[in-house]
Structure formats: structure tokens, C-alpha cells
Amino acid sequence: MTDQFEPVIIGFTCNWCSYRAADLAGTARVKYPPNVRLIRLMCSGRLDPTFVLKALSSGADGVMITGCHPGECHYLEQNYKALRRYLLLRRTLKQMGIEPERVKLVWASAAEGVHLAKEITTLVEEIRALGPLQWPTSITGNGKKAFLEGSSVKEAVA
């Protein structure tokens, strides 16, 4: 038994491509680390950046956003909107004092189970190298997770 840091990562997947890539990785028995827990959305365009902040504030050390390759979106072009939000979100994270590398955008088609598994493996290693997410004290005041705590997030979004 080793005591290496095991990051927890939340992955957002698109129902049409990356979620099926995860299915395919399973069917093909491709092994990858168990640190990523997936949430199915209908489209990467559904990704509200607050979901990412919510995940990070609730204990996740990293977030993976996945969607169809550019030009292959099931809803024509919504993955481009995910890309826009992702780039903005990374800047916001940086300004908040959080390493933007903790959030990663990955394109994976329904046929790319092996690719998705590889990306997950890489991201787990990258986050492991960054270490546990430390919320800057300027935001938390007295400790981790105080920001965006619990139900107040829902109100902020809803």
C-alpha cells in the first residue's frame, strides 16, 4: 500500500460522443485509473461553468470536460460554445489563484474509447503532480471549501 496522493476528478461527458467513448473503453476492457467520476450531459454545450466551480468547491481536485470533436457536434456547433466557456473559465480560475491546469477540455468521439482512457490517465497524473487543490486563503478565509458552499451555489445558478 502506497500513500501517494489520489486526486478526485469530476468528468463531464457528452451523451453522444465521450459518454459512448467511455462505454467503448469499458466494452474493450481498456484500463484507466479510478479517479475520474463521470457525469452525463446531453452536450458539452450544457456545461455551465458553475458546475466546474461547484465540483472544485465540493472537494474535486480537477475537472475534465469532454465533447465531440469540432465540427462533429450532435447539436451542430454547441461544442464551440463549450470551448468558449472553457477558455474564459481558465482565465477566471487563474485570477482566483487556482491552477487553470486543473480543468481540461478533451475532444473524444464515440469511437475513441482508447483515446479517452489515455486522456483520463494523463489528467490523473497531471493533477497528482499538482497535488490537492488548495483554495487560496484570500477566497476561503479560514479554510478549504468555504467558497460556494452547499445550497448557496444552487441559488447562485438557479
Place this chain on the structure above:
Amino acid sequence: MTTEKDKEHKVGVYVCHCGSNIAGVVDVEDVRDFAAKDLEGRGVVVSRDYKFMCSSLGQELIEKDIEELDLDRVVVAACSPHLHEKTFRNACSKGGLNPYLCELVSIREQVSWVTTDKGQATEKAKAMVSGGVERVLQNDPLEPLSVPIHPATLVVGGGIAGIQAALEIADSGFPVIMVEREPSIGGHMAQFDKTFPTLDCAACILTPKMVDVGGHQNITMHTWSEVVRVDGYVGNFTVTIKKKPRYIDEDLCTGCGICTDKCPKKIIDEVFEAGLGYRKAVYTPFPQAVPKYPVIDYDNCIYFQKGTCKACEKFCPTEAIDFNQEDEYITIQVGNIILATGYDLFDARRVTQYGYGRLANVFTSLEFERLSNAAGPTNGEIVLRDGVTQPSSVGIIHCVGSRDRNYNNYCSVICCMQGLKFAHLVKERTGATVYNFYIDMRTAYKAYDEFYQRVLEEGTLFVRGKVAEVTDAARLPGEEGKLIIQTEDTLAGKQRRIPVDMVILSSGLEPRHDAYDVAKLFGIACSSDGWFTEKHPKLDPVATMTEGIFIAGVAQGPKDIPTSVAQGAAAAARVLGRIQQGEIELEPVRASVDQNKCSGCRICNTLCPFNAILFHEDRMVSEINPALCQGCGTCVAACPAGAISGTGFSNDQIMSQIEGLLMLNVAPVGGAV
């Protein structure tokens, strides 16, 4: 953050063993106990594990609990929702629970099949169950959306798969619109001479079906046409078809062929005759073409290029020639679409060491089909490129462009049998010595291996090994003027040089060069090889992930004629089922605007690719048309006022699932839990 509302819920959790598929890696009893104890405060009142939850006994377990324990939420930890979501939703319905109050957690595809460490797998499964429970608590009861199905069907591609699909549907009494890019339907099969393993004449079995399509009262054919735009969704697609100008008035043309006779311009026919024969500038690709109307080839027509000629117009007895025709766009309504767009033959020039295009007597499989075809450029005479000499020895090279990491990794399926068919035809018609160079001989399916045995008995020689090179550089006596095939003979364990007169490359099949564009046009996906992706590789081979779009034939992956026909019929059966139902139930995943919260900022208006969002100028609020909304949720994520909500994937559902998933840390490797 347990609220009073949560406490009122009664959740049932069901953990599936899936035989040993899940239970072999995940400690299912531990997950069951975790749900029962640790999630009791979240409303879990019963937690069970069972060998196969999807079995009727497993489903009855859920139904009984709903009735007896008054469950109002169900979480099933089993396989991917893409496999069994429907199964468990139906079980809930039977038990009297709204089916959308059931969540499936994929602990097989996402845990047991992809995780090595048992402790880690079990902890991940627990976290996912926790996420599922939190999410299901936020689920709302929903009713499926019902969409009417337009009875017409579009079939794209007039090869054998498309023909079969069109005839099945049309014979059942429903309208079919067939679109074919070439001037005639028939596809690749029309070019073949014989079909393996029965050696039926391809034209003899295909042309009656082509004629059926051409004359069918329920089929509208658009040849020399392409689909350029697809709007709408299952049950109600609006498709725009571009009809390229034939420069022939189809209402007046009788198909007499005088224009072709009189046309002074001869061009090498690269498409139908594979470059071995000629055609005129006004032509039908082959005598049995359907429809019978010729096409004027703009780029080669003397009138179009030089401004004078019009020989065809002068001699046409019905004045059917119309040089003023232009692209015509027509719009049709259909309920379902079948894509049977076929394949491109692997370009053998890419394997430069085999010398195709450089060494005259190296032929591709399609060239040989035309050469051996009685209606072909040599009237079925198998001769060398000079047009007169019969070969006395022929080498047939298998797996050209297939099973080769330099080109395509996949097996093209048909090439072994095609190579055997060629061997038989050469032997039968010329008596030449025939060598087959193969990596593995693949003759699965009915009567195929018997054909292989027959060809063996006919005296065809087989050399097992991948050919290194075809060359005309003679080194040894007897090699002068021949093509020398340099190969490893893996059975004899040595290198061999075999001189032959003619080489036939059994080229593989490739996706159409524009398969990606076509996939994008119809909103479906391609595999990494470029074949259209089916909904499920085994259990749903003709449906796609886009409702209302079906695929058939080689467009889905390499296959032979019987399988293409079967797929065409299968796709037709799926479509007919839909048409008979009259309507289809769709997932009620849709967005809606709370008009009291909408500030009228219009941010969402430009985000929707389906133009589903209307803006009411008078009230300054946006509204979503549920018939147009496809449920992607982009507007939900973008609304700054939180006025838009999405059913099935609401903010509350996702936020709660995040919390549930993060309830547990990742277990250390090898850590006993």
C-alpha cells in the same frame, strides 16, 4: 444539506452482479450495504444486490418493492444507460412509478471493466451510486414526447443495399425517395461479372431489381442528384436535393440512344469501365441503366467547351436535348432516412511496390471485373493490356490496402472470396496457371469454404505470404518479359520469385472519400476508419445514434452482397415499424423558459442552432418552441437569470450529482476498504 423534501423520498438501490462482469471486480455486497447504511439519511429505504438485474426476476424485484415499499425513486447500479435504461424504466412503469424517476449508474462500463484494483473499483462504484441517489432525488416525473412520423422515407444511394431497402418499403405501400449521385442506380454490383460463391451473373440478378425500382409507383428516383441539406428531426426531416443538369428533358427522352450514337466525342470511362473502355460525351453508364435517360458530360461535351456541335440535338427524334438546364433544387419531407452510400475502392497506386499504374499488366480488382464481364470492353475476353494476348500465368495478390498498418488495419472481408472468384474465372476461360498470394484465407459464411475447396481442386496454386514487390526487372532465366512477384512463402519457409504475365490486385474497400462530410450533413458519426457508426455494433447494426437515420451496406463497414442486402432489408424493417406506429416517443429532454424570470436579454437567442428560441417583442421575453428544441441545454447553461431550465438534466440534478459523487475519496491502491 438534507432538506425536509429529501427526507420524504423513498429510494430503492439495486446493485447488479452482471454474473461476474461486475461482481468479479466490485464488491457488490459492500456497495449494497453502503447504500443501505450510509445513504439511509438520503432516503434509501431498501438496497439489494442481484445476479442479473436485467432478467425478468431482477425487474420483478424492483416492481415488487415499488408496490410494497411505496418507493418513489429507483437507482440501478448496473451497465450503461445506453443498454438497459429502457429496461429499468419499463420495470418502474410496471410497478406504477414514473419511468423518469429511475437512474441507471454505469458501474460495469465505467468501473468493473476498466479498473484493476478491487478496492478502488468498489469505492468508485459507491461514489457513483451516491451520485446517482443524489441526482434521482432531484428528478421530476416526465412524460415522453410524442412525434408524428411522416410516411415517406429517403434512401440515399442506389446500390444493392439501397435498392433492397427502397423496394421493401415501397412494396409495403409507403413512399420512398431515392437519391443517387451517378446517372444510374446499380452501384458497384452493376460493374461485376460474377458473384461469389454461386457464380451468378451479377447483372442478371441485379437488373430486375433496378427495373423494379425504376418502375415502382411508390418510388421517386432522383439520379445524378445529391442531398445538400438536411433539417428537422426524426419523423419530420426537410431534405434539400440538388439535381444536377442532365441536359436531357426526361419528359421527352425515350432512351433510344441515338444521341449517344451520333456524339462525335469519345472519352475514357474512368467510372463504370474503370478506365478500360470508352464512352461518349452523352452517355448512359451501361446498357441496362435505370433510368434510361442519358447525361451530357459538361466537361467533355464539344458544344459546351467549344460552342459548336449539337449533333445530339440535331438527331434527337423527340427534341429532348436541352442545353439550358441548370442545377435544380428540390425540397422534400420525409420521416426517416436510410444511408446506403457504399464505398470507394482502395487506390492501388498507393502501394507503389506493386506497380499499379506503372506496370501495364498489373490490374485492379475492378478492372478485372470489367475485363471478365461479357458486357465489358473486351466482351469478357481475359487479355493483357495490349488487348489481344491471353495470359498463360496470372498472380492474384490478396489484402491490397487491407490488414496493413501502412494503409488500413481492417480486413476488407470480400477480397479473399473475390480473389478466389478471379482465380476460377481465369482458369475457366484461359486455362492459365493461377497463383493466389494470401496472408490468411478467410472464407467464412455459407458455401464460401466449399468454393475455396473447389478452386483448390481446379489446380489453382496458393502461396501463403505477403508479396514484397512486383517488378519487371528480370534477373533469372525465364523472367524476361514477365512480371516477377517477389514474395516470402511462409509455409515453405523461403523467398520465391514467381514470373507471371498478369497481376491482379485484390484491392480492399475504403469509406467514401466524402464519408465525413456526408456523416456531418446527416448528423451521424464515423468510426476512426471512416465507416458510419452504428448505434450498437452487435445489437443495433443499422440504426445510428441520431433518431430517424439508418445505415445499410458497406457504408457501415466492409461486407459482401448478401450482408448488404440483409442490412438494407433490416433498415427498411426498422423504418416500416416506425411508419406503422404513426408516431415515435422521444426522450422528454427539452428546455423551457420561465417567463417570469426572463429578463429579455436575448443571450440565448443566438446560441440555439435549431432556431427554437423565439423572442416576443411585445412582452420582451424569450420562449422555446418544444417541437424544435433538441435538448442540448446550451441555453440553460448560458441564461444569466437562470430563467431557462432543462428537463432531465436540470441544474439541481447535476449539482446534486456532483455532491454525491464527491462524498467519497479515491481509495488507495491495494487498500482494503
